[in-house]
Amino acid sequence: MSEVRKMQQRIGLAPGGKTGDVLAQEIIQRFPQGVTVTKATLNRFYAQVDKGMLLKLANFMKEHQDFEHVTSVGGVDWLAEKKMQVVYHITSYANKVTAELVVDLPRDKPEVDSITPLWGGANWHERETWDMFGIVFIGHPKLERLLNPDGTEVFPFRKDFVSGRRV
Amino acid sequence: MAEMWLNMGPQHPMTHGLWNLRVKVDGETITEAEPVIGYLHRGWEKLTENRKFAQIIPMADRLCYGASMSWSHLYCLTMENLLEVEVPERAKYIRTIVLEAQRIGSHLMWLAALGTDLGSYTVFLYPVRERELFLDLMQNLCGARMTYNYPRIGGVRNDVPANFERDFTRVLNHFEKRLPDYEALCDQSTVFRMRMEDIGYLSAEQAKNLGVTGPNLRGSGVDYDVRRDDPYEVYDQVDWKVCVEKTCDAYARYRVKMDEMRESCNIIRQCIKKMPKGAIRVKAPRTAPRGKTAWAHVEDPRGEGFMYVIGNGDDQPYRLKVRSPIFVTVSAAPAMLVGYKVADVPAIMGSVDMCLGETDR
Amino acid sequence: MESNGLYEFLYGIALWLMQVLAWPCNNLLGWNDFAAWLISPGVVEFLTIFLASIVVFVVGFLVSITFIWQERKTLGRLMDRRGTQVGFLGLFQNFADGLKTFIKEHIIPDEVDKQLFNLAPVLLIAMSCLMICLIPMGPNFYLVDLPAGLLLIFAIFSLAPFAILMAGWASNNKYTVMGGMRAAAQLIAYEVPILLSVAAVVVLAGSFNLFEIVAAQQSSTWYIIPLFIGALVFLLSAIAEVERIPFDLPEAEAELVEGWMTEYGGFRWGLIMLSEYVRGFAACGLIVILFLGGWSGPDFLWPEIWFLIKMFLVFGMFIWIRGALMRVTTKQILGIGWLRLVPLALINLGVAIALKMGGWF
């Protein structure tokens, strides 16, 4: 999607909303040290967030920048680099902007604050990420097995769990 | 009457897929609902880590088998963002036509499932009969009825067959003559209105917060559609309108999907007229650098489909995260169900077009 | 049993049969008094009644079986597909279904209440077959002419909820109990409108005897014209009594699997399905007798043939309603029954009384 076409489309469609880079600037002033915005375009911005700052940033984005919808919460297991990663994608219908927040966690004790109290949509995403990777979400209402049968102890999506015959 | 847990499922009419709704019942009214899924979980994302980029396209077809074209297209879009490939103009038009045809086919299968749930076998068979016409079109184009393996990273597999426009316009004219039949069977029958109106209420606030997307969100009055607000392919060069209903109940969701079928016909007709000549595919690089990430989201017939991929240095993805719209809508099911009768559950869950293949991945 | 065509015909056969039996006893074995006893009117009359009941039952049974065939073929045509093709025009499909249930394994789940479980289908089929023998098909083709035939039929008609509750309770399964209770509530709720509309007919006809009702209609017009509202109420209530689609909730597929029939397999289930269609036969017979003037018709055809033609037309109406409408929920079923049909039936009763007082009938 060339940038020019997006600009025309943006002006026509979202009169009231703020564009991605304006939102990114607001966040940079608001959270100077905890959050580093890596890239910001018209309707996207990408940020690296520390574990402790996530809930504060999420509250700010929900209240002031009206991000209403959690597109997805996904876990990534970096076995070689000895870390776990949780990737949030949060969308704002009013501004038509989608934000990608990446949080790094130590691999031995992966824990992060749950954003389910803010957005109900993240409930099952976080539950599935725990079910598959073992990342604990503090404050999640019902952290239990979702897709795997109830008895499983292993976290199947971790890189060290080999599933079936490899091709 | 004492509180009683009731299991509805896992044996459900064939088209919804397998899930089990545990419902706490006080007499006939539902006080608590808890969907149990996982009956179709095959660890799809884990399997993609064993496959090469091109091998994942047929796998993506089998994510949600009701709208397999839209999922394999979403995967190709994500990979094009990752490998920074610009798809030629003609391929974009073909993709839009095929996506909209798949949307009509998927909405027809949803109407058929709704018919079985509400007890009318006729409303099951008429949409299935129309869906056969669209499956024939797709078969001429891609060779298969349901799992097409048609989009490629960087374009589409083959060009359109001879008299492609004639077949499409003929089917669309026939289909637009038949759509009033379904409305006669459903909208004008008071039994259908009695069963569908003011049940499964989901306010706009609840819908946005619980992550419900697509026709179910537009049924609650929120005017958001990924095709218009974050356009991909050629949706911004075709003028069409987003169908939104205000009454937030099961009937509103039904109305949105019926109007969307008409809009899709309109989009296909415009795309066929404006389709330029030219190449249909571009050579894409074979490997992606390790740690490079990309994502894309599309308007799947059931909601906002989303994929996030991380390169691995060779020609296999390191991680491929899929967000299925119905996975979230089913998690919002208790909000729609509590307070209504057990007999209303099929109508409510029928109005939410469920496809459990993508929910369980 | 008064003399009618069927009775005389069978009396001749029975007498001939007894004479054939009596001849060897007289001449070869010499048991003269035994042979005399054989030919005595008592024995012959008993044999005639026995043969007549077999003939009437077999005819009623065959008509119900052809109802099944008619339903599958017409429903198929309504849904733009060919019905069943087993045998000539699909006629042998019922026999295939029937014979198949003979060979099925007799499953009695172990935690089931055995006596009630076995008794319920027997009760159901007994009640239904009793109704076949009570419904006269023509002046020369009936089994019994009771002064209060209509009352007896409705007494048997309203016995069904007991058997259904028994079946639902005995299957010891949450869903069957719910299905059984819904069925009982529905059948009892629809007794009232049916009896009120029948009361209107009796007021006009002046007697409970089915033959006099038909005679009254032959003299004046068919009762469907003056009592149109009553005919409509009777039709809807009959559909509810026979548990067909718009009021099909007890065996709602989507949430109660098969309602109170879930645990029955093989021959017991065959009997239950058969009793459902035989009750349909009885309901159609009543509609024809009460509102469509029974077997009256221009006399180039036998009265019995007219009766059968009207029966198939009325059952065609049942099928048409099944093809078009969807299932209604419990709350609405009882709502329609009590709040819509009962007032209509009362209005109809008022009309009947006014006509009677006015002296037109």
Next chain:
Amino acid sequence: MDLRLAPNAIGMTSVEFMAWSTDLMEQLAKYTGIKKAVDKLTAPIWSWAIRNATVPLHFGIACCALEMAAASGPRFDAERLGMIYRSSPRQTEVLLVNGWVTAKLRPDLRRLYEQMAEPRWVVAMGECAISGGPWYDSHNTVQGVDTMMPVDVYIPGCPPRPEAMIDGFMKLHIKITKEMKGTFLDE
């Protein structure tokens, strides 16, 4: 079957007598060859009846379920062969497994199979049911339904076309005719 018990048959309770007499009748029929004759005579009738009224279970798992729906649609009408879908396992003959079977579904599917009445058949429709299909290396799917229940007909294809499904049922009909199950159902 011990005829020595015959003289003191009166002393038996009703249940014992019932068991003893049915056993006696069965032994008699078996040894005098009546059972074989009855089986020979009635088998064609039963197999014709079952062939023309095979009722599959209304149970869809995955993509093949949509093809099963299309097969009962107006174009490939499966009801021509007398196939209607009933939802209770007690009243059906054929368990059509149309999709991948996961570890969570396996006990339910096994229970469904056991609830079906005796002359029953299992049709594995689609690659996933035959051998795990595209999910051959998944940790959660059953690699082929025949590892958990006896399968009679395999319908290859992913998903098989509706004609292929109906052809699969045609093959099942041939199998039913060959098996020729008699009245007493035991060999």
